Amino acid sequence: MKSLTTILLFLLALSLSAQELSTTSRKAQKYFQSAYSHYQLHEFQSAIEELNKALDADANFVEAMLMLADVYNELKEDSLQVIYLEKALQQNSTHQTKAYYVLGNANYRLGKYQDALTAFRNFLSRASDSHPFYEKAESKQQLCLFAITLRKESGNAQAKNMGAMVNSEYDEYWPSLTVDGKTLIYTRLVPATGQQARRHFQEDFFVSNNADGEWQAASPMSSINTYYNEGAQSISADGKLLFFTACTQIDGYGSCDIYYARNRKGVWSKPQNAGEPVNSAAWESQPSISANGEYLYFASNRKGGKGGMDIWRCQLNGFYSSGVPRWSEPQNLGDSINTPGNETSPFIHADGRTLYFASDRHMGLGGFDIFFSRLVNDSCWIKPVNMGFPINTHKDEQGLIVDAVGERAYFSSDRPGSQGLDIYQFKLAAGMRPTPVSYVQGKVFDEANRNPLCAQIELIDVDNNTLVAQTESCWEKGEFLMCLPLGKEYAFNVSHPGYLFHSENFALQQVRKASDPISLDIPLNAIEVGSATVLRNIFFETGKYALLSQSKAELEKLIIFLDKNPLVKIEIGGHTDTVGEAEMNQSLSENRAKSVYSYLVEHGVNKDRLEYRGYGFSVPMASNETSEGRAKNRRTEFKIIAK
Incomplete structure (x- = not known):
């Protein structure tokens, strides 16, 4: 103005x-x-x-x-x-x-x-x-x-100050949260020391951990903080990767750049510039890393924008052997999100589709207001919605984040009762909530010697055979964490060269809280004659043997495995529970195994590398006295018969 x-x-x-x-x-x-x-x-x-x-x-x-x-x-x-x-x-x-x-x-x-x-x-x-x-x-x-x-049309959201364990006499802002909701990292404006004491104040990171529902006293992130300003950070879902903003650094490309650090066994690495093309000669700040690690969202006034500060994103294609990130070219989020004014403080929720951000140009209550938008068809953002009063006021509101469950939001405000800027939390109205997210965490190891393995992990939506997320168990060798948006059914595959891949199925139709994640120990079997694995994402209608379309992701995974291991021959085995006559189950299991065999042959696998066999209910994995046990026994497996 x-x-x-x-x-x-x-x-x-x-x-x-x-x-x-x-x-x-x-x-x-x-x-x-x-x-x-x-x-x-x-x-x-x-x-x-x-x-x-x-x-x-x-x-x-x-x-x-x-x-x-x-x-x-x-x-x-x-x-x-x-x-x-x-x-x-x-x-x-x-x-x-x-x-x-x-x-x-x-x-x-x-x-x-x-x-x-x-x-x-x-x-x-x-x-x-x-x-x-x-x-x-x-x-x-x-x-x-x-x-x-x-x-x-104001709502009834009641913002609650997070108290003295998190807030202090100084300004606190830009909160970020791990997917389990147990680690809160934020920026605090503290008195400057050392070389920068003449500046009076500087920005540093502080971290508070949640134990038994209570936030513990915050402590500075000494391994990250310097005499200069560090702020506006975003932590990955597993707490192992931190992106943040730093200004006037010797290795900077512009006035402010985005930096990153990685945590291994509780120790943070020395921060490094995230490099081009994320950073440029312009101003880059306020990063937000998606839960699946695929995209980094950030604010920048670089050329090619809509005016002022815009929100952009870059695809993160992993890391080079040197540890430097590999980026795609930046994408402007377009006219639905960005305006000739300023759009800042992006936060992409763990569902990967709900974006919260601040704007001083979209219709609001004055200054910067907080809005949300949802991604449709992986490329289009719906018209942003103002989050309304009392979340937004005539003052500036920025830096809002939402927990994985999608119920609780955190932001900073200088409203009455605060000491300058304090961090507050409130319960989100139903219409503003993202898709709830839980997560799966675990360890991947060699079945024979229990040594941890650096494996590739994929999450696939079985309804449309699309890759939802991918990660690896390499940074902390053998360990992984992956977010699971609820309300869908997923194929979960773990693979490592020289081993049979591991398959799981997650039917997440019911709400599963982030405080109750799925925990898995995943042993991988080396490719040896006699080794076998269950294909948990091969689906048939009850009592029938025609493959359902949801089986496609798993079948393609098996084809890829055979392509990568051209000397391997396998037997496809069909198994049933004890419901029904033995003869009927024997025939059903054989026909189901044959359906998988036929699909592989039709899609280019040499039939000389394949055999199929029905086992009926003769080789159970669990008791047939319970529904859970019977479900485990109804399965399709493949076994190595030659290599």
């Missing part, structure tokens, strides 16, 4: 040069001239003192009132600015038209939307449509109407 300097001071300068001030008091004119000199030097307190003297000499001195309003605008004292604008307007001066426009801006910044609307309407009734502020006033009139409606 333009300050009063650009709107009123030009008028005052004209008045001064033409000696057309509204007062005839020489004493008032003298104080006014002195105040004007102080104002030009940005000596605002001295200007206030001289202007008050001028008003003591002439209480109706309009230009003194307007300059006081101008000074209080520079000092961001909107309430005092309004007082003197209203006093000036009572004098019915030639400055009245523009003063109404400025009054509308001041009231809007205060969140007094009805008063702002009245002021803008007064301006529009007095100004011609050729006035330089006419179109802006019309636009701001619509903003006021939108804000009034939004306030009337």
